[in-house]
Amino acid sequence: MTPIMLFAAGLGTRMGPLTADRPKPMVEVAGKPLIDHALALTDDQPLHPPVINLHYKSNILRDYLANRSVVFSDETDLLRDTGGGLRHALPLLGSSPVVTLNTDAIWKGPNPISQLLNAWRDDMEGLLMLIPTPQVLGHKGAGDFTIDETGHLSRHPDHIYSGLQMIRTDGLAEISDDVFSLNRLWDNAIQRGKLHGITYTGQWCDVGQPDSIPLAESLIDETTNV
Structure with a gap:
């Protein structure tokens, strides 16, 4: 069984008024909170109960997930970003x-977690799920990585990082800051030639702002009607 962490502690400022009274994972898409869509990807996978980090309006998520098989990593004292949040949850x-x-x-499309687990190798420090730009909806930033013919990653605005990865956590000990991004860990792994990537075979919608919600719902409608 593989451990899994869901990042749910962000402030959701790009969602504007939708997050005035709730954390972003509780924003609804097609009648269900985003956290439910994320947890559905973990169903029937060889994973431990998900660890979910909490910060902004944490009690709302705690109460909503009270009867689910999840574990909470409390960051209400300090919002640590992705790298700091992962290290805080290591216990x-x-x-x-x-x-x-x-x-x-x-x-x-296919379950991306299953695709990631099947592609993991012991010689990797990290394996990132990337999305080719023609398969992306709702994302307003540039790309993040280029993947070469061997699967190694380098920094270039080509493929977009999906927010899904499998990663070794040993390198977190090299970083002394309490608050830091996983980009620090990735850059160190790139220098060692140990950061890899695979491309998703389906479509992906970044629900980071309100105008992405209709795009996400259109994907769900297409899936439902297949």
Whole structure:
């Protein structure tokens, strides 16, 4: 069984008034909170109960998930960003390679976690799920990585990082800051030639702002009607 962490602690400022009274994972897409869409990807996968980090309006998520098989990593004292949040949760995750998943996206196609687990190799420090730009909806930033013919990653605005990865956590000990992004860990792995990527075969919608919600719902409608 593989440990998994869902990032749910962000402030959701790009969602504007939709997050005035709730954390972003509780924003609804097609009648269900984003956190439910994310948790559905973990169903029937060889994973430990998901660890979910909490910060902004944490009690709303705690109450909503009270009867679910999840574990909470409390960050209400300090919002640590993705790298700091992952390190803070290590006592709950253990020392094995960890799957991490952002909770603000909708996927259409094969289960991306299954695809990631099947592609993982022991010689990797990290394996990132990337989305080719023609398969992306709702994302307003540039690309993040280029993947070469061997699967190694380098920094270039080509493929978009999906928010899903599997990563070794040993390198977190090299970083002394309390608040830091996983980009620090990735850059160190790139220097060692140990950061890899695979491309998703379906479509992906970044639900980071309100105008992405209709796009995400259109993907869900297409999936439902197939």
